[in-house]
Amino acid sequence: MTDLRTLRQPRSQVPLHNLEVPAPGVLPFALGSFDTIGPLSRAGFAHRHSFYELVYVTGGRGSHVLDLVEWPLDPPHLWVLLPGQVHHWADVSGLSGWVLLFNEDFLLRHPEDVDLLRLLAARPWLRPDRAQDRALTGLLGEMQREHRAGEAGFPGVLQAYLHVLLVRALRASAPGPSGRPAPPRAAELATRFGRLITDPGRADRTVGSFARELGVSTGRLHELVKEATGRTPALLIRQQQTLEAKRLLVATELTVRQVAAQAGFPDPSYFCRFFRREVGVTPGEFRARAGGNHHDPGVRSIDGCPAGPVPS
Template sequence: MDDGPVPLHRLEVPAPHLLPFAIGSFDTIGPLSRAGFPHRHTFYEIVHVTGGTGAHVIDLSRWELRPPHLCFVVPGQVHYWEDVSDLQGVVILFTDDFLLDHPADRDVLRMLGERPWLSLSRADMADLAPLVADMEREYALGRPQFAAVLRAFLHVLILRAARMSGPGGDGDGPGSPRRADAVAQEFVRLLAGPGSGVRSVRSWASQMGVTVGYLNEVVKHVTGRTPGQLVRQTRTHEAKRLLALTDLTVRQVAGEVGFSDPAYFCRYFRRETGLSPSEFRRGSGALHHDYRIPSIDHPRPPA
């Protein structure tokens, strides 16, 4: 490997009204889905490996293929496939904006990206294989509201994967790695609830029966971000979701996410996203309309 810059791949969505999601086989998605050179993404990738030999290298960790596996690659991670042969499975690609219904999934995915390679038992396959097949079928058919159905399926897939991954470490005492991981994951789960972004970190710590300092420590250790950053992120994603998926006015959206002053909400939103609420809404048509990405659509048989 040379010392040049690592290529950065983007999920190409050629127009703002197209769906920031794709699912298919390695052949359908294309040769970059099994690229043998180090690269990174601006999007998430979940790979359900069902066959093949070789290895998958993620952030310098080498994982031998002994299918079935479930693999997670999050934005910024460097990965590539090494000496693979007869690679089979399903590749799922999506951007941050596809997670607006369930913003806390971003942090679950980040944690899964730290333990990216799950070997699947027979019971795990019984849980996952039909779900992945349902996602492929829903995407291929493109029926009304299929994007909403795909977002729901994806949410279930992420939660099931987190349950399979489980907390690490030994022991369950208050200072153990397992306890710290469990507290951090519980905080992330609670943030998925309605109205969670308007609550203070202190109120969350009180509800969970831990100190603010402990919550800060374990959440930062597990997720790489502070509880305050995650709360702001959740608040921002809820605002994005309301702007993209409802017809509420900007004033009404501000009220829904805890801002009494719409002007302050606009300043906050621009600081967090780089866009005004109106600019974001104009560019978020992908979540209003169920369109497909032509470059990776399955060809339809003639009528």
């Protein structure tokens, strides 16, 4: 059996949920309802996952907060959470539906599913119509029956079902920024670029460094990423760094200086200018307004973030 557990973390880190696989050969996969998966499947505190989670909400009230954005429940919703994203459930009652948990090892037979998951994660709270809802519910039911039976070859069947589920979910989602699918080369490169910029341990986050790693020129990277996403590589990098800084400010007790370092800014003063330009307030003000209040906003000047007008 696979268990969902919270790894104990110091208060300077976001709590991490992990899939506990008790023995070699046990499938790194879990499927069930919010009740059968357990109370951590609807945790009301901000946390990250070390695995992928796919949730199909069929009933309930309240909201889901994903990377600081609150999404009111109005089922049905299909949602994909990637490893490293921060989320929690807020004021929920009567929450019902399906929960799928799995890690990278479960995707080995269909490695292309990693790209499908990232595409779906970029479109939170998909709203299937009635026909799509019936199809998705039926497919999830088949997956649960296969999982419970555990007959010969069932891991491969579940992996195939998951692939079908992701493809059908994408059909139910909106088209890309241009209103039509991106060309394969552009979509592939943009997906690889998206994976790289989410690595929190990366030191060099310049467009040039990403282009070299991807084996293209800076100009070509700009062209293909813009074609696939409607945004430039530089803008996507800034948005990712801003998002990670927000996550750390709200969900940890790190000082602004420590947040700067973890978000990829060796100079905290530059980080403060960057954050104020992107968000409109200082990191300390953002933390206070978001309800963290881990530190008195008055100490922000110690970290090089004096109050004042937002720089242009």
